[in-house]
Amino acid sequence: MKKKTKHPSIKDVAKEAGVAISTVSNVINETRFVKEEISNKVLKAIKKLNYRPNIIARGLRTKSTKTVSIILPDIGSPFFAQVIKGMEEVARNRGYTLILGCTFYNIEEEERQMNVLLDKLIDGLIFFCGYDKYEHIKKINDQKIPVVVIDREIDDPNIPSVMINNTLAMETAVDYLCSFNHREIGYLTFSFENQTTVRNRYIGYCNGLKKNKISYNPKFVIIDDSVRLNEIEGTYNIVKKFLENGEKIPTAFITMADFFAYGLIKALKEKGYRIPRDVSIIGFDNIIFSGFVDPPLTTVKQPKKLMGSTAMNLLLDIVEGREVKEKNIILPTEIIERGSVGPPG
Amino acid sequence: MKKKTKHPSIKDVAKEAGVAISTVSNVINETRFVKEEISNKVLKAIKKLNYRPNIIARGLRTKSTKTVSIILPDIGSPFFAQVIKGMEEVARNRGYTLILGCTFYNIEEEERQMNVLLDKLIDGLIFFCGYDKYEHIKKINDQKIPVVVIDREIDDPNIPSVMINNTLAMETAVDYLCSFNHREIGYLTFSFENQTTVRNRYIGYCNGLKKNKISYNPKFVIIDDSVRLNEIEGTYNIVKKFLENGEKIPTAFITMADFFAYGLIKALKEKGYRIPRDVSIIGFDNIIFSGFVDPPLTTVKQPKKLMGSTAMNLLLDIVEGREVKEKNIILPTEIIERGSVGPPG
DNA sequence: TATTTTAATAAAAACGTTTTTATGATATTA
DNA sequence: TAATATCATAAAAACGTTTTTATTAAAATA
Structure with a gap:
C-alpha cells in the first residue's frame, strides 16, 4: 500500500x-x-x-460537503452530456462539485446508486430521466434530503422537478408534419411501459393524430430499445428489415429521439428513398449531430443546457434554504427546421 | 435551511x-x-x-473514501463519454465511485479542480487529455497520491499512463491514403502548441508524408479550435470559406478528430464535391456517429472503452497497493474502413 | 486450588474539522 | 478601588467512524 x-x-x-x-x-x-x-x-x-x-472532516461537523450528485441512466449520451454541462457550470459557480452515478438503464441500480451516494454525505441529488418507480425518490424527498427530478414526469408535485411538456411537444411535431399535408405518419420509439417520458411522447403522437383526424395505424409504430445503449446500428437493422419485408411505409416519420433518426435515414437512403422527397423525418432532442447528417435533421429541440442549469439552481436553492417560487418547472421546446421535412412526394 | x-x-x-x-x-x-x-x-x-x-466518517479514519476522480476537459464529448464508460464499469465493479471534474479546456482550471478534489479525500485521480503543463501532476505523483494520465503523452515515465501511439497511428492513416495513390493530403487539426497529443498526431502526419515522399504543403493544413467546444459549425464555416477562397484542395483529408470530418463533409458536399470520388476523408477516434454520416466515415479507431477500463484498473491497482507490471501502457489503434476513402478521381 | 492464558467484549483514543465553553486579560462601570 | 462587562484566545466537546487498549470471564495449566 x-x-x-x-x-x-x-x-x-x-x-x-x-x-x-x-x-x-x-x-x-x-x-x-x-x-x-x-x-x-x-x-x-x-x-x-x-x-x-480537509473538506471531509469539515463536512463531518458541518453536515455539508458542498457536493451534489447526479444519477443518470447513461453517461455516453450527448443529450445527457449537454444537460450535465448546464449543471456543471452552475454547480461550479456556486461552489459545489458534482458526483456522477450511472445506472445504465438498470432500474434497480438507481436505488443502489442513490444509497451509495447518500452514504457519502452529499448535499443534494438530481435524478435523471426515468423509470416509473420512484418510491425511493419520494422517500428521501420526504426525509427532506434535497432532490430534484429532471426529464421525468412525476405525479407528485411535492417532488421538485424540471421538465418539458413531452405530450405537447410531440403533438406539435405531428401538427408540423400535417402542415406539410402528411397523412401517414410513422413513429419510432423506445418501449414505453416503464418510462413516463417515453409514454407521454407517444401519447402526444396519438393526440396529434386524433387532432388532425388521422387514424392510428399500429403498423407505423416501430419499437426499438437498442438506442438506449447508443447503438444506432440497432435502429438501422430494424428499419432495414422493416423495409425489406415490403411493409408499406408512411410518408413521414417522427422519432422519439434524434438517435433513431440516424439509423432510419441510413436505412432509407440505402433502399433508395430520398429524404425528404420520398420520406420526411422529424426527430426529438436536437443533438449536435443532427445538423450534420444528410439531410440535416429537422427536430424538436429540448433546451438541454437550460434544463441542466435550471435544475441545478433549483436544487442548490433548496439545499441552501433559499425560497423557491416554483418547484415544478416546465421549459419550452421549439421546432428546429432543417432539411428533413418536406411535402409528401 | x-x-x-x-x-x-x-x-x-x-x-x-x-x-x-x-x-x-x-x-x-x-x-x-x-x-x-x-x-x-x-x-x-x-x-x-x-x-x-457513514463513508465519510469512515474515510476520516481509514484514509480511504473509495472514491476516485477524473479530470477531463469536456464532458460533452462522445469520445470522453465512451472512455468514461469504460472507467465507470471497472470502478463500480471494484467498489469505487467516480467524481468528475471538468476543465472546459481551461489550463488553469485543471490545477484548481485537482486541488478541490484532493480536498475531498479521494483515493486516486485520473487526468484526461491534456495540456503540456503537468508540474502539478508530477507534484502529486511524487507525493505518492495515485495518479494515472490518459490520452496525454508525458515524457516522465514515473507517471503512470494509458495512451495510444498517436504519431504512429497518424502515420498509418497517411499510409492508408497513399495506398489509394493520394499524393495531396490535407490535414485538419486543433492548434498544437499546448497539447502533445495534438502535436504528435501532426508529427505523424508529417512523418507519413515524408515516408511516402510527399512534400509538405502548408496550405493544406487547416487549424480549427472550434471543435474543442463541440461546435461542428465552426469547422463547417472554416472549410466553406476555404473552398470559397478558391484555394486548391487536396484529393484527400485527414482530420485529427472525427468531429472535424462532419463539418468538412457538409461543406464539401454543399460545394458539389462528391466523397470519396472527388475528395477522400479519413477521421480519427471512431465516434459512434461516424458510421452514420453520409458517406460513412473511414477513421482511425481509438479503443475508447478499453482505454478507460485499462486506466481505471491501473489506477485502482496502484491505490490498493497491488503490483503493477507495466505502468506506461500503450493500446493499439486500428483503421475502420467505411465509405469515405477511395482512389482520387 | 492458584495462576496463567485465551477469548470476547467494552472503553477509550484517534482521524481533522467546527463549535461551544472556559479562561484570562483588559476596559468599563459603580 | 472593587465589581462587572467585554474582548481575544485557548481548551474541550462533538461529528461518526475505526482501531487500539483495557477489562472481564472462562478455559487451560501448574
Missing part, C-alpha cells in the same frame, strides 16, 4: 503559528474577530505549510 | 442492540470474531434502524 506523505492538518498550522486550533479555524472561516497580528501569523503558517482544510 | 431527519449512527445501533460501539464495528467489518448470538442482535438492530455506515 502506497503511503501518502501526510498532508498538514489544522493542528500543524496551529503549532507552526503558536496559536490554538480554534484560532486557526476562526481565521480561515472568519467566524470570530482575530487580531491582525495573530491572524497574519496564522496566514503565514498556512502558506508555509501549504495547508488546505 | 431544510433540516434532514437524522440518520442513525453506529452509536444508535449499539444502544439498540445493547452492545458497545466497537462490537458493532466488528460485526460490520468482520474485523474480530463476535459470538453469533451477539452478532445477530447487532444485525437485527442494523436492519431495524436501517443503518448504513
Whole structure:
C-alpha cells in the first residue's frame, strides 16, 4: 500500500503559528474577530505549510460537503452530456462539485446508486430521466434530503422537478408534419411501459393524430430499445428489415429521439428513398449531430443546457434554504427546421 | 435551511442492540470474531434502524473514501463519454465511485479542480487529455497520491499512463491514403502548441508524408479550435470559406478528430464535391456517429472503452497497493474502413 | 486450588474539522 | 478601588467512524 506523505492538518498550522486550533479555524472561516497580528501569523503558517482544510472532516461537523450528485441512466449520451454541462457550470459557480452515478438503464441500480451516494454525505441529488418507480425518490424527498427530478414526469408535485411538456411537444411535431399535408405518419420509439417520458411522447403522437383526424395505424409504430445503449446500428437493422419485408411505409416519420433518426435515414437512403422527397423525418432532442447528417435533421429541440442549469439552481436553492417560487418547472421546446421535412412526394 | 431527519449512527445501533460501539464495528467489518448470538442482535438492530455506515466518517479514519476522480476537459464529448464508460464499469465493479471534474479546456482550471478534489479525500485521480503543463501532476505523483494520465503523452515515465501511439497511428492513416495513390493530403487539426497529443498526431502526419515522399504543403493544413467546444459549425464555416477562397484542395483529408470530418463533409458536399470520388476523408477516434454520416466515415479507431477500463484498473491497482507490471501502457489503434476513402478521381 | 492464558467484549483514543465553553486579560462601570 | 462587562484566545466537546487498549470471564495449566 502506497503511503501518502501526510498532508498538514489544522493542528500543524496551529503549532507552526503558536496559536490554538480554534484560532486557526476562526481565521480561515472568519467566524470570530482575530487580531491582525495573530491572524497574519496564522496566514503565514498556512502558506508555509501549504495547508488546505480537509473538506471531509469539515463536512463531518458541518453536515455539508458542498457536493451534489447526479444519477443518470447513461453517461455516453450527448443529450445527457449537454444537460450535465448546464449543471456543471452552475454547480461550479456556486461552489459545489458534482458526483456522477450511472445506472445504465438498470432500474434497480438507481436505488443502489442513490444509497451509495447518500452514504457519502452529499448535499443534494438530481435524478435523471426515468423509470416509473420512484418510491425511493419520494422517500428521501420526504426525509427532506434535497432532490430534484429532471426529464421525468412525476405525479407528485411535492417532488421538485424540471421538465418539458413531452405530450405537447410531440403533438406539435405531428401538427408540423400535417402542415406539410402528411397523412401517414410513422413513429419510432423506445418501449414505453416503464418510462413516463417515453409514454407521454407517444401519447402526444396519438393526440396529434386524433387532432388532425388521422387514424392510428399500429403498423407505423416501430419499437426499438437498442438506442438506449447508443447503438444506432440497432435502429438501422430494424428499419432495414422493416423495409425489406415490403411493409408499406408512411410518408413521414417522427422519432422519439434524434438517435433513431440516424439509423432510419441510413436505412432509407440505402433502399433508395430520398429524404425528404420520398420520406420526411422529424426527430426529438436536437443533438449536435443532427445538423450534420444528410439531410440535416429537422427536430424538436429540448433546451438541454437550460434544463441542466435550471435544475441545478433549483436544487442548490433548496439545499441552501433559499425560497423557491416554483418547484415544478416546465421549459419550452421549439421546432428546429432543417432539411428533413418536406411535402409528401 | 431544510433540516434532514437524522440518520442513525453506529452509536444508535449499539444502544439498540445493547452492545458497545466497537462490537458493532466488528460485526460490520468482520474485523474480530463476535459470538453469533451477539452478532445477530447487532444485525437485527442494523436492519431495524436501517443503518448504513457513514463513508465519510469512515474515510476520516481509514484514509480511504473509495472514491476516485477524473479530470477531463469536456464532458460533452462522445469520445470522453465512451472512455468514461469504460472507467465507470471497472470502478463500480471494484467498489469505487467516480467524481468528475471538468476543465472546459481551461489550463488553469485543471490545477484548481485537482486541488478541490484532493480536498475531498479521494483515493486516486485520473487526468484526461491534456495540456503540456503537468508540474502539478508530477507534484502529486511524487507525493505518492495515485495518479494515472490518459490520452496525454508525458515524457516522465514515473507517471503512470494509458495512451495510444498517436504519431504512429497518424502515420498509418497517411499510409492508408497513399495506398489509394493520394499524393495531396490535407490535414485538419486543433492548434498544437499546448497539447502533445495534438502535436504528435501532426508529427505523424508529417512523418507519413515524408515516408511516402510527399512534400509538405502548408496550405493544406487547416487549424480549427472550434471543435474543442463541440461546435461542428465552426469547422463547417472554416472549410466553406476555404473552398470559397478558391484555394486548391487536396484529393484527400485527414482530420485529427472525427468531429472535424462532419463539418468538412457538409461543406464539401454543399460545394458539389462528391466523397470519396472527388475528395477522400479519413477521421480519427471512431465516434459512434461516424458510421452514420453520409458517406460513412473511414477513421482511425481509438479503443475508447478499453482505454478507460485499462486506466481505471491501473489506477485502482496502484491505490490498493497491488503490483503493477507495466505502468506506461500503450493500446493499439486500428483503421475502420467505411465509405469515405477511395482512389482520387 | 492458584495462576496463567485465551477469548470476547467494552472503553477509550484517534482521524481533522467546527463549535461551544472556559479562561484570562483588559476596559468599563459603580 | 472593587465589581462587572467585554474582548481575544485557548481548551474541550462533538461529528461518526475505526482501531487500539483495557477489562472481564472462562478455559487451560501448574
